[in-house]
Amino acid sequence: MRSTAFLVTIALSSLPIAGLLAADPHTHAHGKAELEVTIQEGKIQGVFRSPMDNLLGFEHPPKTDTQRKSLERLRQRLGDATVLFRPNGEAQCAARASEAKSSMFWGDANAGHSDLEYRFGFDCKKPELLKQIEATLLKDYPRLHEIQTQLVTPTAQRGVTLKRNNRILTIQ
Numbered sequence: 173m174r175s176t177a178f179l180v181t182i183a184l185s186s187l188p189i190a191g192l193l194a195a196d197p198h199t200h201a202h203g204k205a206e207l208e209v210t211i212q213e214g215k216i217q218g219v220f221r222s223p224m225d226n227l228l229g230f231e232h233p234p235k236t237d238t239q240r241k242s243l244e245r246l247r248q249r250l251g252d253a254t255v256l257f258r259p260n261g262e263a264q265c266a267a268r269a270s271e272a273k274s275s276m277f278w279g280d281a282n283a284g285h286s287d288l289e290y291r292f293g294f295d296c297k298k299p300e301l302l303k304q305i306e307a308t309l310l311k312d313y314p315r316l317h318e319i320q321t322q323l324v325t326p327t328a329q330r331g332v333t334l335k336r337n338n339r340i341l342t343i344q
């Protein structure tokens with residue numbers, strides 16, 4: 173029995189990262205979003221998933237000039253991860269190229285609802301000084317109320333709920 177339990181423990185301990193990174197079905201709930209952050213050897217990798225409504229206030233292809241501008245502005249902002257997520261300055265982290273996917277970016281009208289999948293990353297020159305990442309987008313997008321966050325580091329994995337008044341993801 174003991175050896176069986178040991179094997180199960182090993183199997184489970186290797187699961188969380190794979191499970192987190194898989195594009196598993198997630199809930200589409202307006203006001204809520206999900207974030208996975210993996211930190212290893214000075215590299216921060218993130219996947220942020222959110223209903224587009226949280227960032228735009230609509231989820232259909234833009235119908236007015238204002239909506240078209242909002243969508244274009246969002247697309248531009250997503251081009252620079254430091255606009256949305258801010259590692260503490262001492263760690264000297266630079267954003268890598270990011271990738272934003274949403275049916276709204278290619279004008280898919282079928283959905284009724286639309287999600288954003290946003291992959292971003294940072295390279296930190298001084299990873300030993302990395303203490304926190306602020307989810308500044310919680311300040312900028314009032315329709316976004318909370319981000320269910322999973323943080324994975326070489327030594328720990330934990331879940332944190334980030335909110336407008338609690339935007340700091342503590343690393344150490």
Ligand SMILES: [Zn+2]
Pocket residue numbers: 200202223225231284285286
């Ligand atoms: Zn929706």
